[in-house]
Amino acid sequence: MQAGTLKDRATLYAARRDGAPPTWPLIGKLWAGFQEPRSVGRGEQTGIRAVDSTFVRLRYHPELVQGQLLERQGMWYLVESVEPGESRSELAVSARRIIGVDAQYQQRGEQDSSDVLAFITRENIYIGPMNEPRLQIELFQPQLPYPWGRRGDTITLRGSTYTVDGVVEGSDDGVTITVMVTS
Structure with missing residues (x-):
């Protein structure tokens, strides 16, 4: 060597x-x-x-x-x-x-946000009683403040702010997590 x-x-x-x-x-x-x-x-x-x-x-x-x-x-x-x-x-x-995009993750009720790598994995998923559009965003866990993926947390990505609606079931692999968000 x-x-x-x-x-x-x-x-x-x-x-x-x-x-x-x-x-x-x-x-x-x-x-x-x-x-x-x-x-x-x-x-x-x-x-x-x-x-x-x-x-x-x-x-x-x-x-x-x-x-x-x-x-x-x-x-x-x-x-x-x-x-x-x-x-x-x-x-x-x-x-x-x-290789996610630089984003900011802010927990509900907190003043400060954390820098995190994020990636929009799916767009225009229609769910709920009113067929509301959702996005799925994959996040790099070691950069996230705990607890993560709570309803009401926000993610600011490429100038847009999204509100976390919940964690996608089965997406937590110990390194990344996917959340469902609304605009």
């Missing part, structure tokens, strides 16, 4: 949230080299996770496993697979980048 190719300092967080309020425990910092996917032939974005995987070379770390989070200079990645590298002192990792 060439030490010069591992020029990025990354922070490793636990695979799943823990405790109440939830946290993603810090495991440590490590040296890494990130190789982002090329844009040729990329599919259409349908969620907060990138369409293609990022290849990451890392110094060996005994606690690195699938499902953990890597953070590098404000960019977040979800580890998909961990394989031995070309030498015993490195690992080859496939990770999915979290």
Whole structure:
């Protein structure tokens, strides 16, 4: 392994949230080299996770496993697979980048808002007794204040403010959550 190719300092967080309020425990910092996917032939974005995987070379770390989070200079990645590298002192990792849009999440009754990555996954869903239009927005949980997804919370995204109507059942995977919103 060439030490010069591992020029990025990354922070490793636990695979799943823990405790109440939830946290993603810090495991440590490590040296890494990130190789982002090329844009040729990329599919259409349908969620907060990138369409293609990022290849990451890392110094060996005994606690690195699938499902953990890597953070590098404000960019977040979800580890998909961990394989031995070309030498015993490195690992080859496939990770999915979290590529939502910058948004603000404000809890009902609170003055301050939190910066969060968000992505509109579905538009014009008609539900309720009056067939009211709804949107689904996927949010990156480690940036959300707890408790999240409560009715009346607001999300400001691309200049528009949306009111949370509830959490989409089964959408909480420990890293992201999808909420139903009204305009």
